Amino acid sequence: MAEALASAHAPDVHVLHVAHQFDDAEQQWTASTLGMWVFLAQEVLFFGGIFAVYVIYRTLYPDAFAVASNHLDVALGTFNTAVLIGSSLTMALAVHASQVGHRRALVGWILMTMLLGSVFLGVKVYEYAHKWHEHLVPGPWFQWHGEYPKQVEIFYSLYFGMTGLHALHMVVGLGIMTWLVVAARAGRFGPDYHNPVEITGLYWHFVDIVWIFLFPLLYLIGRHWHP
Numbered sequence: 001m002a003e004a005l006a007s008a009h010a011p012d013v014h015v016l017h018v019a020h021q022f023d024d025a026e027q028q029w030t031a032s033t034l035g036m037w038v039f040l041a042q043e044v045l046f047f048g049g050i051f052a053v054y055v056i057y058r059t060l061y062p063d064a065f066a067v068a069s070n071h072l073d074v075a076l077g078t079f080n081t082a083v084l085i086g087s088s089l090t091m092a093l094a095v096h097a098s099q100v101g102h103r104r105a106l107v108g109w110i111l112m113t114m115l116l117g118s119v120f121l122g123v124k125v126y127e128y129a130h131k132w133h134e135h136l137v138p139g140p141w142f143q144w145h146g147e148y149p150k151q152v153e154i155f156y157s158l159y160f161g162m163t164g165l166h167a168l169h170m171v172v173g174l175g176i177m178t179w180l181v182v183a184a185r186a187g188r189f190g191p192d193y194h195n196p197v198e199i200t201g202l203y204w205h206f207v208d209i210v211w212i213f214l215f216p217l218l219y220l221i222g223r224h225w226h227p
Helices: 002-009 025-060 062-069 074-100 103-133 149-185 195-220
Strands: none
Touching: 025 062, 025 149, 025 195, 062 149, 062 195, 074 103, 074 195, 103 149, 103 195, 149 195
């Protein structure tokens, strides 16, 4: 009898994590997951427009874009690509840890993902600083002593714009994961409730996929160009 009364008054874990605007946990999971996919769909349109601008200008000025691309450090770009692919793996492991209720593993994998993301951003800061010292940042101090100076400046405008927006999305992702670590340490996630980790994983994988397109477009196309 005592056990029956205790179970009757024990809070349901599903109810604890269901916001007031939802009828149940399943409806909340469906709505939040659909919301993330809708958000990612508009992000595809957003980046798609930027990629279209890049394609148009590269079609107009193929030689200028090729010579400008050859001034990027392909080794650093390759390293950063490997770092982001590794961060996708650690994020997937974090999602799995949340699904099976391994709290310490969840925190550890999220922290590892954040570390890899921070390494990526650190490399980008180094690249940006190098381009600044070379006077390749578009604006009044831009200098290019070779051919196609105006067209090369367009390339670097797109380079900084595209990689800068990508980096901004990564900073947002790191902020979200900071909250996930705090919540995970407090025991908020487990087999019954892990949707925030899952949708954050979707967001992070999308950010990684965007870089998979940026890397060849900016670093590799025109790599075998010769003046």
